[in-house]
Amino acid sequence: MNGSHLSVVVDLSPSQWHLSSLHQPYPLDLRSFVSQLLAFLNAHIASRHENSLAVFGAFPGKSVLLYSSANPPTETPPSDANSFPSFKMVDSTMMHNIVQQLDSLNQDSVEEGLSCTFSLSNNISPSFSTIRLDINRLTLEFNASTANATEGLEPLTLSDPRVLILSVSPDQTASYIPVMNSIFSAQKLKVTIDACQIYGPETVFLQQAAHLTGGSYIYLERRDALLQYLTMTFLPPPSVRHTISVPTQDKIDFRAACFCHKNIVDVGFVCSVCLSSFTKFPIKTLQRLNAARPSLPLASASQSRNPSAxxxxxxxxxxxxxxxxxxxxxxxxxxxxxxxxxxxxxxxxxxxxxxxxxxxxx
Structure with a gap:
C-alpha cells in the first residue's frame, strides 16, 4: 500500500473565529482549534512513513501555503528531547505562518481604518488551484520514481489523494461557478473531498463537493469534540473506509446558485445550452431573439411540403x-x-x- 497524500484547507477568517469563540454552549476559539488540528496532522504523518501533507490557510481575500512536506522549511526548529522532530517541524512552521499572516491582516486593517473584527467570509476556491498543481506534481514525481524502481513497468498512480476542508464561514454564492469547477476537476483527478463545517450554517457547496467526490461531510454539533471527529472520520484514507463505519450525510442539498443574482434558488429556469440557473427568465432577451428570428409564410411552408396543396x-x-x-x-x-x-x-x-x-x- 502506498502513502496517502492529504491537503487541508483551513478557514482562518478572524471575524468568524471570534464569533465561534462566543457561541454557546460549545465555544471554540482559534487557539484551541489550532491545537487540535496539529494533533490531527501529526497523527496523519505518524500513520505511515510515506504519507505526505500540505496545509493551506484560507484568509480573507487570499490563500497561503502554511506547510508542505514536499518543501519543508530550511531552518529547523530547536531540538527538543520530548518531541518527535517531524511533529516539531509541523507545529513550529504552521504556528509561525499563521501568526505572521494574522499580524499582516491586523496591520492592513489598522492602515485602512477598519476594525480587526471586520466581517469577511473566506473564499476557498483559490486554494483548489494550488492543490491541483500540488497533486499533479506529486503524481508525476511518484510515477517517475516508480518507473525507475520497476525498470520500465507501467507506473502506478499516487494513492488516495484527498482534500479536507475545515470551514467556519457561510457559502459565498458569488463563488459558485469557481467552486463547482474545482469539484469537477477533483472528480477528473479522482481526488476525494472531505468537509467539516465547524461553525455557522450548513454549506450547500461543501455538501455537494463531498457527495460528488465520494467524501464525507460533517456538521459539528459538539465542537468540544473536534479532535475526536477529525480522528474517527477524516484520518482513515478512502481506500480503507469501506471496511469501517464512517459517518455519512443524512441529506444533501442540491440547490444551485442563480447565475445573474448569485442567490441559491429552489425553483428557477435552466438554460438548455450552458445549464446555467436563473431566478427570473430574461423576457427581454426572449423578445429580442424572437424578433430576430426569420419568419416563413405558413402557406409557402405548406406548399413546400405538399406542392399540390x-x-x-x-x-x-x-x-x-x-x-x-x-x-x-x-x-x-x-x-x-x-x-x-x-x-x-x-x-x-x-x-x-x-x-x-x-x-x-x-
Missing part, C-alpha cells in the same frame, strides 16, 4: 380554415356555413370515418 390559411393546430378564427369560435366550412366537424386540407369537411384515414370507425 392549395394556398389555404392554416390554423396553429395544423387544420385548414377558410377564414381565420379565434379560439372558441366555430370554424366555417365551404360557402361560409358553420361546420362542426374537422376540415380537410383542401377545405372540405370530413367525418371520423375509416375511409378518410384520419380516425377509426370505433
Amino acid at each position: 392549395p394556398s389555404t390559411p392554416m390554423k396553429t393546430d395544423g387544420r385548414a380554415s377558410a377564414t381565420p378564427f379565434r379560439s372558441g369560435e366555430t370554424p366555417l366550412g365551404p360557402g361560409g356555413l358553420p361546420h362542426s366537424g374537422n376540415i380537410n386540407v383542401n377545405g372540405t369537411p370530413h367525418t371520423n370515418g375509416a375511409k378518410n384515414g384520419l380516425g377509426s370507425s370505433g
Whole structure:
C-alpha cells in the first residue's frame, strides 16, 4: 500500500473565529482549534512513513501555503528531547505562518481604518488551484520514481489523494461557478473531498463537493469534540473506509446558485445550452431573439411540403380554415356555413370515418 497524500484547507477568517469563540454552549476559539488540528496532522504523518501533507490557510481575500512536506522549511526548529522532530517541524512552521499572516491582516486593517473584527467570509476556491498543481506534481514525481524502481513497468498512480476542508464561514454564492469547477476537476483527478463545517450554517457547496467526490461531510454539533471527529472520520484514507463505519450525510442539498443574482434558488429556469440557473427568465432577451428570428409564410411552408396543396390559411393546430378564427369560435366550412366537424386540407369537411384515414370507425 502506498502513502496517502492529504491537503487541508483551513478557514482562518478572524471575524468568524471570534464569533465561534462566543457561541454557546460549545465555544471554540482559534487557539484551541489550532491545537487540535496539529494533533490531527501529526497523527496523519505518524500513520505511515510515506504519507505526505500540505496545509493551506484560507484568509480573507487570499490563500497561503502554511506547510508542505514536499518543501519543508530550511531552518529547523530547536531540538527538543520530548518531541518527535517531524511533529516539531509541523507545529513550529504552521504556528509561525499563521501568526505572521494574522499580524499582516491586523496591520492592513489598522492602515485602512477598519476594525480587526471586520466581517469577511473566506473564499476557498483559490486554494483548489494550488492543490491541483500540488497533486499533479506529486503524481508525476511518484510515477517517475516508480518507473525507475520497476525498470520500465507501467507506473502506478499516487494513492488516495484527498482534500479536507475545515470551514467556519457561510457559502459565498458569488463563488459558485469557481467552486463547482474545482469539484469537477477533483472528480477528473479522482481526488476525494472531505468537509467539516465547524461553525455557522450548513454549506450547500461543501455538501455537494463531498457527495460528488465520494467524501464525507460533517456538521459539528459538539465542537468540544473536534479532535475526536477529525480522528474517527477524516484520518482513515478512502481506500480503507469501506471496511469501517464512517459517518455519512443524512441529506444533501442540491440547490444551485442563480447565475445573474448569485442567490441559491429552489425553483428557477435552466438554460438548455450552458445549464446555467436563473431566478427570473430574461423576457427581454426572449423578445429580442424572437424578433430576430426569420419568419416563413405558413402557406409557402405548406406548399413546400405538399406542392399540390392549395394556398389555404392554416390554423396553429395544423387544420385548414377558410377564414381565420379565434379560439372558441366555430370554424366555417365551404360557402361560409358553420361546420362542426374537422376540415380537410383542401377545405372540405370530413367525418371520423375509416375511409378518410384520419380516425377509426370505433
